Amino acid sequence: xxxxxxxxxxxxxxxxxxxxxxxxxxxxxxxxAEAKPQVPKRHKLAATLExxxxxxxxxxxxxKLTVNSGDIVSIExxxxxxxxxxxxxxxxxxxxxxxxxxxxxxxxxxGPIYVNGAEPGDVMEIRILRITPKAxxxxxxxxxxxxxxxxxxxxxxxxxxxxxxxxxxxxxxxxFKPGITIxxxxxxxxxxxxxxxxxPSPRKGGAKDPMAPVSTLRPWKNGSNMDLNELxxxxxxxxxxxxxxxxVWTGDSHCRQGNGEVNLTALECAFRDITxxxxxxxxxxxxxxxxxxxTHWIFMGFDEDLNKAMVSAVRETVDFLASQKxxxxxxxxAYSITSMVADCRVTQVVDVRKGVHCMVPKxxxxxxx
Numbered sequence: 284x285x286x287x288x289x290x291x292x293x294x295x296x297x298x299x300x301x302x303x304x305x306x307x308x309x310x311x312x313x314x315x316a317e318a319k320p321q322v323p324k325r326h327k328l329a330a331t332l333e334x335x336x337x338x339x340x341x342x343x344x345x346x347k348l349t350v351n352s353g354d355i356v357s358i359e360x361x362x363x364x365x366x367x368x369x370x371x372x373x374x375x376x377x378x379x380x381x382x383x384x385x386x387x388x389x390x391x392x393x394g395p396i397y398v399n400g401a402e403p404g405d406v407m408e409i410r411i412l413r414i415t416p417k418a419x420x421x422x423x424x425x426x427x428x429x430x431x432x433x434x435x436x437x438x439x440x441x442x443x444x445x446x447x448x449x450x451x452x453x454x455x456x457x458x459f460k461p462g463i464t465i466x467x468x469x470x471x472x473x474x475x476x477x478x479x480x481x482x483p484s485p486r487k488g489g490a491k492d493p494m495a496p497v498s499t500l501r502p503w504k505n506g507s508n509m510d511l512n513e514l515x516x517x518x519x520x521x522x523x524x525x526x527x528x529x530x531v532w533t534g535d536s537h538c539r540q541g542n543g544e545v546n547l548t549a550l551e552c553a554f555r556d557i558t559x560x561x562x563x564x565x566x567x568x569x570x571x572x573x574x575x576x577x578t579h580w581i582f583m584g585f586d587e588d589l590n591k592a593m594v595s596a597v598r599e600t601v602d603f604l605a606s607q608k609x610x611x612x613x614x615x616x617a618y619s620i621t622s623m624v625a626d627c628r629v630t631q632v633v634d635v636r637k638g639v640h641c642m643v644p645k646x647x648x649x650x651x652x
Contacts, residue, residue: 323353323560330359330366330393330553335534337365338387339487340507341496342477342526346397349528352563354398355412360471360536360554361391362421368551370419374443377423381430386487388499388508390473391553394532398561401529406567407476409531410519413558414469420448420457420538420552435545435632448550450538457538457550465539465550470514471557472537472549473499475506476522477530499535501636502585506572510549510631511640512540513574513581520574521567531561544631571599579642583630589637593627596639600625609648620647 326348328334334347350356362368364380381389401407423445427437434440448457448465455467478497482504486495502509506522514520536557540549574581582603584595604617612620624647630638 321353323355324351326350326354326356328356328358328393328396330361330391332365334393335361335365336392336394336532338384338390338392338499339496340392340475340478340499340505340532341487342494342530343496344395346395346528346530347393349397349399350561351399352401352561355558355560356396357413357556357558358393358533358554359556360393360534362417362553363389363391363535363551365391366553368421370421370447372445374423374426374445377445378425378429378443381425386485386498388535390499390508390535392473392475392499392532392534395477395528395530396532396561397528397530398563399528401524401563402527403525404568405524405529406564406569407522407524407529407531408519408562408564408567409474409522410560410562411471411514411516411557412560413556414471414516414554415556416450416452416467416469416536416538417553417555418450420450420550422446422448422546422548422550424546424548433633434547435543440546444546450552467538467550468512468515469536469538469552469554470512470518470540471533471554472510472535472540472551473506473508473533474514474520474522475499475532476524477505477526477528479504479525500634502583502634502638503636504571508535508634509572509583509585509638510535510537510540510544510634511574511581511583511638512537512542512549512630513576513579513640513642515576518574518576520572521564521569522572523569524563529561529563531559533557533559542628542630544633547633571595573599573603574640578646579644582641582643584639585636587636589629589632589639592637592639596627596641597621597625600627600641600643604643
C-alpha cells in the first residue's frame with residue numbers, strides 16, 4: 284500500500300511538471316530566450332609598432348585581433364611613416380621618409396583584424412560608429428622638382444610645402460591662419476580588407492607571387508587608399524572579401540579633404556579612436572566597394588585613367604539601380620536616372636589609380652502611399 288501510494292505521488296508530480304513545461308513552451312518563453320540576440324562584444328586595438336604596418340598590405344601578416352561578425356572594435360591609428368611625421372618635422376625629413384620605403388605608401392595601417400566566418404566571395408560590411416582625432420593635422424606637397432608626377436600641379440610647385448594645424452575638436456575646427464578656419468570632418472583615407480590576389484598592382488620588391496605584399500598607394504576592389512571623404516561617422520562601406528578572415532585594416536586617417544586631394548595630401552591626422560562594427564555578409568555579392576550614408580548610396584570606380592574610373596563608377600551606379608527592388612527599373616531607365624540625379628565626383632587624382640564616386644540620393648524613392 285505504501286509503495287503504491289508513493290508511486291501515485293510521483294506520477295502526479297511528473298504530470299504536473301509536464302503540464303507546466305508545456306504551458307511555458309506554448310507561451311514562447313523558451314523560444315524567446317533562445318532567440319534573444321547576442322550583444323556584440325567590444326574590443327580595442329592600440330596603435331603600436333607591432334600592430335601598425337608602414338605602407339604595405341601583407342596578406343601573411345599575423346592578425347592583431349580576432350573578432351566575431353557583428354563585434355565592435357575601437358582602433359587607434361598613427362600619423363604617417365610609423366608616427367614619424369610630427370609638428371616640426373621638416374620637408375627634408377618628409378622627403379627622406381618617402382624615399383625610405385620604396386614602392387610603399389606613407390600610410391600607417393593598424394591591423395589586420397581577423398573576422399571569424401569571413402570567406403572569399405563574402406562582403407565585409409563596415410559601419411563607422413565614431414571617430415575621435417588626436418591633437419594635430421598636417422598638409423604637405425612634395426617638391427615637384429623631385430616628384431614631378433605627384434600632385435595635380437606638381438610642375439608648378441617645384442619646392443615642397445608643409446603646414447601643421449592644431450585641431451580644436453570641441454568646436455570641430457582647425458585654423459589654417461588668422462582669418463581662415465576649416466571645419467574638421469574626419470574619415471579614414473584608407474579602409475581595406477585583405478588584398479585581391481588578382482590586383483594588377485606591383486608587389487613588394489618586384490615579387491611575382493600574387494600573395495606578396497601590395498602597396499597602400501592604390502585603391503582597388505579591396506578598398507585600400509580610397510580617400511572617399513563621405514566615410515564619416517554614421518556611414519557604412521561594403522567591401523568584397525578576398526581572403527579568409529577578411530583581414531581588416533585602417534589608417535591614412537584624415538580630418539578634412541576636398542574632392543580631388545589635389546596637392547597630394549588632405550588634412551592628414553591620426554585617430555585616438557575610430558570605432559567600427561564589422562559584419563560578415565553572406566547574402567551580398569559585390570565586385571567593387573560601395574558605401575552608404577544616411578542620405579546617399581555611393582558607387583566607386585578606380586583606374587589609372589580618370590575616364591575609365593568614371594566609366595566604372597557609372598556602371599556600378601546603373602547596375603545598382605537596375606537591380607534594386609524598391610521600384611522596378613530596366614537598364615535604360617537606370618542609365619537615365621543616373622544621368623539626372625547621380626552626382627559623380629573626382630574622389631582623388633594623386634593615388635596612382637584615380638578615383639570617381641557617384642552619389643545617388645535616397646530621396647528619389649518616394650514612400651509608397
